[in-house]
Amino acid sequence: MRESIVAVTAEHQARITELEHHLNERVTLARTTPLDAEMLQMAQAAGVLPPSETIAEDHQELTDQLAEVQLRLEEVQSQLDAARTETTTAREQFAEVKQQFDDAQIALAQMKTQAAEDAVAAETATQKLAELTQQFEDAQVALAQMKTQAASTVDELAENERQRLRQQAIFDAQSEQLAALKTQQAAAQQEREELLQKHQDAVQALTDTLAATKQQLATVEHELQTAPTAAVPAQPVETTAVLSAPATESVAATTTQVACAETEQALNRLRSLYEGFAALGATYTPHGLLLRLNENEVRFQPGQATLLGGELPSVTRIAELLKEQPTLTVRVEGHTDRSGNDELNKTLSQQRAEAVKQALIARGVDAVRLTAEGIGSARPLADNATAAGRSQNRRVEVYVSE
Numbered sequence: 166m167r168e169s170i171v172a173v174t175a176e177h178q179a180r181i182t183e184l185e186h187h188l189n190e191r192v193t194l195a196r197t198t199p200l201d202a203e204m205l206q207m208a209q210a211a212g213v214l215p216p217s218e219t220i221a222e223d224h225q226e227l228t229d230q231l232a233e234v235q236l237r238l239e240e241v242q243s244q245l246d247a248a249r250t251e252t253t254t255a256r257e258q259f260a261e262v263k264q265q266f267d268d269a270q271i272a273l274a275q276m277k278t279q280a281a282e283d284a285v286a287a288e289t290a291t292q293k294l295a296e297l298t299q300q301f302e303d304a305q306v307a308l309a310q311m312k313t314q315a316a317s318t319v320d321e322l323a324e325n326e327r328q329r330l331r332q333q334a335i336f337d338a339q340s341e342q343l344a345a346l347k348t349q350q351a352a353a354q355q356e357r358e359e360l361l362q363k364h365q366d367a368v369q370a371l372t373d374t375l376a377a378t379k380q381q382l383a384t385v386e387h388e389l390q391t392a393p394t395a396a397v398p399a400q401p402v403e404t405t406a407v408l409s410a411p412a413t414e415s416v417a418a419t420t421t422q423v424a425c426a427e428t429e430q431a432l433n434r435l436r437s438l439y440e441g442f443a444a445l446g447a448t449y450t451p452h453g454l455l456l457r458l459n460e461n462e463v464r465f466q467p468g469q470a471t472l473l474g475g476e477l478p479s480v481t482r483i484a485e486l487l488k489e490q491p492t493l494t495v496r497v498e499g500h501t502d503r504s505g506n507d508e509l510n511k512t513l514s515q516q517r518a519e520a521v522k523q524a525l526i527a528r529g530v531d532a533v534r535l536t537a538e539g540i541g542s543a544r545p546l547a548d549n550a551t552a553a554g555r556s557q558n559r560r561v562e563v564y565v566s567e
Contacts, residue, residue: 184244442454452564471520480528497525499516499537515539522537542558546558
C-alpha cells in the first residue's frame with residue numbers, strides 16, 4: 166500500500182511539474198511576444214525600421230500563435246486546475262491512505278506486540294506442553310511400571326495363595342496323618358503294653374514254673390539222697406516196688422530238668438530278642454516291630470538305588486539278629502520325598518528296598534525270609550517343603566515279625 170501511494174504521488178508530482186513548466190514557457194512567450202511587437206511597431210513608426218509585410222505576417226502569425234498559446238494556456242490552466250483538484254483529491258486520498266497506513270502501522274505494531282506476546286505465550290505454552298508431555302510420558306512409564314508391578318504382585322499373590330493352599334493341604338494332610346499316627350501310636354502303645362504285659366506274664370509264669378520245678382527237683386534230690394538208708398522190706402514184692410520208685414523219680418527229675426532247660430532257653434531267647442530290638446530302636450506297630458533306616462545310615466545318590474560304599478552298621482545288626490532268631494521274617498519298605506512324579510518315586514523306592522534286601526542277603530539272611538515293597542512318597546513323616554523334612558522322608562523301613 167505504501168509503495169502504491171508513493172508511486173501515485175510521484176506520478177502526480179511529475180505531471181504537475183511538467184504542466185507548470187509548460188505553463189511557465191507559455192506565459193513567458195506570451196509576455197515577451199507582445200512586447201517585441203510593440204517595439205517593432207514603435208521602431209517602424211519612428212522610421213527606424215521600414216514596414217514590412219513579412220513582419221506583418223510574422224506579427225499575425227505570432228498573434229495567432231499567441232491566441233493559440235493563450236487557448237492552450239487556458240486549457241493548461243484548466244488542466245492545472247483539474248490537476249490541482251486531482252492533486253488535492255490525491256493528497257486527501259494520500260492523507261486518508263496515510264492515515265490508514267498509520268493506523269495500519271499502529272495496528273501492525275499492536276499486532277507485532279500481540280504477536281510477540283502471543284509468541285511468548287506460545288513459547289510458554291510450548292514449554293508447558295513439553296513439561297506436560299514429559300509428565301504424561303513419565304506418568305505412562307510409571308503406569309506401565311505400576312501395571313507390571315501390579316501384574317507381578319497379582320502373580321505373586323496368586324502364587325502365595327497357591328502355596329498357601331498347598332501348605333494348607335499339606336498341613337491338613339499332615340494333621341490327618343498326625344491324628345492317624347497318634348491313633349496308631351496310641352494303639353501301638355496299647356498293643357505294646359499288652360504285649361509287654363503278656364511277655365511279662367509269660368516270663369513270670371515261666372519264672373514261677375522254673376522256681377516250682379527247681380523246688381520239686383530239690384525235693385526229689387533230697388528224697389533220692391535219703392532213699393538208700395531206708396529199711397528193706399521182707400517181702401520180695403515190696404522190695405521190687407521200693408526199687409522201682411527211685412527209677413520213676415529219676416525219670417521225673419530228668420523231665421523236669423529238660424523243662425527247666427527249655428524254659429531257660431526261651432527266657433534267654435526273649436531277653437536276647439528284646440535287647441537286640443532295643444539296641445536298634447525298634448517300635449511296636451500293628452505290622453510288626455519297626456526299624457527305620459534313615460538317609461544318614463542308608464545312603465543313595467539322588468535318583469539312584471545303589472547303596473554307597475562303606476559299612477552299614479544297622480543293616481549288619483539286623484542281619485545278625487535275624488540269624489540268631491530263625492523264626493523271624495522281614496518286610497523291607499522303601500520311601501521317597503515328593504520330588505518327581507509318583508510313578509518314578511514308587512519305582513525308585515522299590516529299587517531301594519530291593520537294595521537293602523540284597524544287603525541283608527549278602528550278610529547271611531535267607532532270601533525266603535525277606536520281602537521288599539516300594540511305597541514311594543505316599544507316607545511322608547515330615548514336611549516336603551524343607552530340606553530336613555525331605556531328608557526324613559527319604560528312608561527305608563524294616564518290619565520284623567514272627
